[in-house]
Amino acid sequence: MKMLSAFGAGLLGLVVTTALPSLPAAAQSSIPTKTVFGSDPCPRDTICIRAPENERYRIPEELRGESGEAAAARWGDRAKSLEYVGASGAMSCSPVGSGGASGCYRELARKAREEREARGDKAGIEF
Template identity: 55%
Template sequence: MMRLLVPAILLALVPLGAAHAQERERINQIVVYGDDPCPPSTGDEIVVCARKSENERFRIPENLRGNPTDPARDSWVNRAERLEYVGRSGIGSCTPTGSGGASGCFNQLMRQAREELAVGDGTNWTQLVEAARQERLGQIDEQAERIEAQIKAEEEAKAPQ
């Protein structure tokens, strides 16, 4: 009876430990260059690295190079889109005037977010964090399997033959 109970208790506690670790984890996002090593994750911290080429090490990030407000950099599509919204009020406009003026604020925020993503450096931090999380969960599973194997070995050694 005891032989069956101990592994069941351990298996029941492993998901609790994993859930507890996920609640308190810290995520450190680092950009490394060339062949520099990514610092290892320690304790309750997950380190996620995005790798850039060596020639980008001391350069200003691409999205900050040049003058972003230079009119020559603005495409005619963006200018035409801004003209479309000049003087707009009422429903769907995100203004305090007119009925339903606030209803367009979400659309405006989404449009700005898409523009910011288009200008970004292309690093998908969400995907990198998820990969690091899965790696960490794999380590927890391996540790649980080692503990379970150790307990089984101890039980077999103690069992009368």
């Protein structure tokens, strides 16, 4: 009999603990909301958020644009930097494959040439 009552108490405890997490979800009610633009009608039984008509086809503010240096960079410069992402093997400045050192030298020479041109020097070897 003691074993049966212990089993019943354990089963009751299991039922109570599994029922507790669902109580807050049941207490919350779902209120339908919708964003309407301009003079569009608001459906019944719905809470509507009114926005101006000129916002109808705009990208949401949280997704609109980049700020800072990324937005100021020219797309050509960004494309040039993406050119080297994932590069491996010959002429890639990568420890993988033969010829990786050649790619590192080529990159070093290119950067030196760009710095020299920025200073106004025209002497040097073109690669």
